[in-house]
Amino acid sequence: AERLFRNVSFIMGQGAGCPDAITQEQALIANETKTIYMTSRGPERILTERGYQPYFFSIRLNSNNYPFLGLMHYSLQGARTVAIVYEVLGNLFFTGLGTEASLLAQQFGYDILYAANFTYLSDGVTQDFESLRAHLDAIAALRPDVIVLAVNNDAHRVAFDHLRTLRPQLTPKGIWAPQVPWSNNTCAGFGVNCTHAVGATQISNEDADTQHDEVLDISYHEYVNATSLGDGNAYVATDVPSGFSAFIQSVQAVYSYRSVADPATLFEDDEEYDLIVAHMASGMYVGNTFHGPVTFNQYGHNEGRNPTTLQTGEDGTSKVIFPSDYAEASYLYPAPGATSCPDGYDTHVAPDACVLCSLRCETAEDMNYIPEGVLASIRVLVAIVAIASVAATAWTEHNIGHSVIRQSQPQFLILIALGALISTSSIIPLSFDDRSEGADLACAMFPWFYCIGFNLSFHSLFTKVLRVKAIMDMAGTTLTRAHVNLWYYFYNYLALPMLVELALLMAYTMVDPMRYQRDCDDYDEFGSCVSSYGRCVTTESGAIIGGTIFLWHVISLIYGVYLCYRTRLMPSELNESRWISIALFSNLQIIVWGVPILALISRDPTTNSTQFVMLSMALWLNDSAILSMMFVPKIWRWWHYDPDMAPSKVVSHRISPHHDGKSGGVSHSVSGLPFLDTSEYDTIGGGRNKEIYSSKYSSSRASSRSKAVTLTLTQTLTLTLTLGLGLGLG
Structure with a gap:
């Protein structure tokens, strides 16, 4: 090594790749041989620990000052x-x-x-x-x-x-x-974990791009692209060419106004060489390099500028904040x-x-839960309908052999009461919130409860009206006897619509079931939510299926009201269309007016409690109207029933259809009070006059009750399986 140092005029040493002890040993040799030795290490102790060494310099800034x-x-x-x-x-x-x-x-x-x-x-x-x-x-x-x-x-x-x-x-x-600028400004790979930390480096990429070397008369960016360093990421290497440049510019400065006798032997003269060393150690400006301006202090350290200071941003990359001329971000x-x-x-x-x-910073968030008083009031209303439904079913079962009950088709009365109970029970899932774990399941089950209850109630009413219409349609025929099969009407006008509804519900649940969602309504200055609302929501695809179900219900109700209008002139003993039409028209009004209003206010989450009350009241009015119209008149007739006024076997009823010139309907006259089980009736005669007879009740009251119970159990089992499937999908 000593021989090498004696045969050259300038040595550019290694930097961090060489152990500091070896660098210090090489510096001692350089001073012994009086050869300028330039290192690219930053710690000041490397230059000072072995004593004063006038031929030892560092092109790097003092890293102690980072x-x-x-x-x-x-x-x-x-x-x-x-x-x-x-x-x-x-x-x-x-x-x-x-x-x-x-x-x-x-x-x-x-x-x-x-x-x-x-x-x-x-x-x-x-x-x-x-x-x-x-x-x-x-x-x-x-x-x-x-x-x-x-x-x-x-x-x-x-x-x-x-x-x-x-x-x-x-x-x-x-x-x-110190890690902040390392590994390509990623805080040595720690990234966002270093967010807002500050560090420093010798020179940043942006700073180096602006530096211009006074020897080569090019920028470092141009130098990188013109050499094997052309990957553009070698900014740490600014110190190596800058070390040579600083030495050359010192030579140029010394001999700017000094003649040179023999350039070939210039550095062999110790006095001439020491002039260069003295200029470098003088603290005077040496020149500008790729590493920036160069000035060496008394220890040989470059102090031509301050280190570049960076701060890690929220994206995990550091940006220059000082010097301000090259700042990329605010401090x-x-x-x-x-x-x-x-x-x-x-x-x-x-x-x-x-x-x-x-x-x-979090304060107590106002969850805006539905007030307990409101929930309690709604639950009382649900309980009223539940008790009324159970009481109506029990009353029907108990009096199933009574003429008032028989002519009202008790099988469908029980299904109507069951449907009202299930439909009103859909209010219960709506009362769930995120204080319980089952909020999402409750939201998903709401349409199942409502739609199944609606179908049982509505299509039972619908079937009752259809069977009465069947009697009316036989006016003018030549039939002498007709049998109306209960199961025919059950499967075609109750079971099939139910299957359609279940298919829609299945699609709704599989594609996009309703779920509980909490949305923040107000934030504080720290970004914390201070007020939020939770409710059952669905997306656009779910809304399409829900809209289809809604349209199906509206059309069904309209057609049901139409059938009630068609049968309005039938004898009241055979015809419940007046009460059914009131119930259906009430339901239609509630849906047609209530649903659009709810849709409008649902856009505002602050109306959460209002929405719940409106929807609950709509469901309660819907079902209580059905129960009232279907059972109160019958209970009144049952209470005031006089058995002496009814024949025990056959009672005739004459229908004389003719146009009255005003209503265009069918007029009628009653010659007796029939207690008709409309599942079977006789039609005698033809043309414009006919007589309708009730069937001879050959079966006992126990047999009739058995049929109703069997039908009810079948429907209950079907409903249980359906709800179980809905729960599983939910």
């Missing part, structure tokens, strides 16, 4: 206290940062609350991370404004992870760490996480939040 701009601007922004932790593991870079940070803190008037280092365990290999954590615990109790962490990457990870566990007890206003201090929550707010830390990221 925290300079960061601490200065922290202080200017109001930081007053600092804690410093650094490593003593043999790397002069980190040790120099830590020791110099204390001197800089004193220079800027900080109160140093804590300064400590950690080293290896007794094995001399394993880093003492427990000591590092203990230092951070001690710092947490002191709560400094700024923390300086001068540690290697492994220790950096341990330190930041531990600092996260100390929140919110410790959230400093700023953290300085942020204090860090968002240091902002304390105001009185009345609770402080929460997200598990994955970075050390300096914002705390969550």
Whole structure:
């Protein structure tokens, strides 16, 4: 090595790739041989530890001064206290940062609350991370404004992870760490975990792009593209060509006004060579290089400019903040996480939040649940319908052999009561909210309860009217006897529509079932929700299927009202169309007016309680109207029934159809009070006059009751299986 140094005039040494001890040994040889030796290492101790060495220079800035701009601007922004932790593991870079940070803190008037280092365990290999954590615990109790962490990457990870566990007890206003610009400005790969941390480097990519070398007369960007460094990411190599450039520009400066006798032997003259050394060590401006302006201090360190200071953004990449001429982002201090929550707010830390990221200041959120008084009132209404439905069913079963019940088709009366009970029960799922785990399931089950209940009630009414219409349609025929089969009407006018409805419900549940959703209505200054509303919602595809079901119900009700109008002139003993039409028309009005209004106000989540009350009242009025119209008149007739007024076997009833010239309908006259089971009747005669006779009741009351019970059990089993399927899909 000594022979090499004696045969050259300038040596550009290695940087971080060479152990510091070897660099220092090479510098001693350079001074012995009086050869300028330029290193690209930054720690000041490398140049000063072996004593004064006039031929030893570093093109790099003093890395000990990396925290300079960061601490200065922290202080200017109001930081007053600092804690410093650094490593003593043999790397002069980190040790120099830590020791110099204390001197800089004193220079800027900080109160140093804590300064400590950690080293290896007794094995001399394993880093003492427990000591590092203990230092951070001690710092947490002191709560400094700024923390300086001068540690290697492994220790950096341990330190930041531990600092996260100390929140919110410790959230400093700023953290300085050398890793911030490393690994292509990703904080050595730690990314968002370093958010808002500040660090420094020799020169940034953006800064290097603007530097112009006075020897080559090109920018570093042009130099990179013109050489093997053309990958465009070799900015750390600005120091190598800049070292040569600084030496050449020093030679040019010395001999600008000095003659050269023999250029070939210029550097062989010690006096001439020492003039160059003296110029470099004078503290005068040497020149501009790819590494920026160069000026060497008394220790041979480049101090032509300040290190570039960067701060990690919320995206995990660091941006230049100083010098301001090359700033890419605004300097942020204090860090968002240091902002304390105001009185009345609770402080929460997200598990994955970075050390300096914002705390969550949360106040008691107004959940806007439906008032308990409203829920209690609605439940009372549901209970009224439930009790009425059960009572109506029990009354029908008990009096199933009575003439008033027989002519009213008791099988369908029971289904009407069951449908009203199920439909009204759909209010119960609507009362669920996110205080219970079954909110989503309850929302999904609402349409099943309502639609099944609607079908049982409506199509039972519809079938009753159809059977009466069948009697009316036989006016003018030549039939002498007709049998109307109960099961024919059940399967065709009740079971088939139910299957259509179930298919739609199945599609609704599989494609996009209703679910419980809570939306925030108001936020505070910290971004925390202070008021929210929860309700059952669906998306566009679900709304399409729901709209189809709604349209199906409206059309069904309209047609039902139309049939009631057609049978309005039938004798009241045979015809319930007046009461059925009132019930159906009431249902139609509630749906036609209620659904659009609910759709309009549902866009405003603040009307949550109003929506619930309106929908609950609509369902309750719907079902209570059906129960009232179907059972109250019958109970009245049953209560005032006089058995002496009815014949025991056959009662005739004459229908004389003719046009009255006004209504265009069919007029009638009654010659007796029939108690007709309309599942079977005789038609005698033809033309414009006919007599209708009731069937001879050959079966006993027990037999009739058995049929009704069997039908009810069958429907109940079907309904149970359907609801079970709905629950499974939900």
